[in-house]
Amino acid sequence: METRTTSSAAVSEVLNVNNYLVWKVQVGTYLIAQDLWDIVEATDECPRQEDDEAASKAWTRKNAMALHVIQISCEPRLCFVIRLIGSAKIAWDTVEEICSIKKK
Template sequence: MATRVVSADAAVVQVLNGRNYLDWSVLVKTYLLAQDLWDVVEEDEEEADDKFKDWRKKNATALHTIQISCGWEAFSLIRNTSSAKRAWDT
């Protein structure tokens, strides 16, 4: 399968593949922290019921960041998840 190309405005400069998780995770975590999105990676939606609408928006933004920062192989493992936390843990 073809290599995914990272656009100039992507969260990280290299997509996640089977060999670069440590570097990738540091870069994506820093980006999510800067965007005030890291909390949705650390908690499931059940823990955020009082602010569900805000959580849902932040979750979608964080999940999208993780998705576009993955190579095809890694993306195939998370394509069906709707949770940034589950995607990150995977």
């Protein structure tokens, strides 16, 4: 089976259900380096736009950036599964769940 690599700086090889542990480390490190990990860990919740429009926009942008990194670093089948998810945290957790099911 051919392994597709990605042009993303985040990973050397796109995620498939067999390389999750390596992918997790590479993408996690990349997200930390880009100051996006707090979105995936959900330690930083989206501020309400009514309360702080600038903070809400900043959070939305960081979430989109983290989600994009996750999406472009997945093989097409996994990307298809998470394509409608709008939260980087939920996408991250979903990928982890899918890959752990494969191991079981």
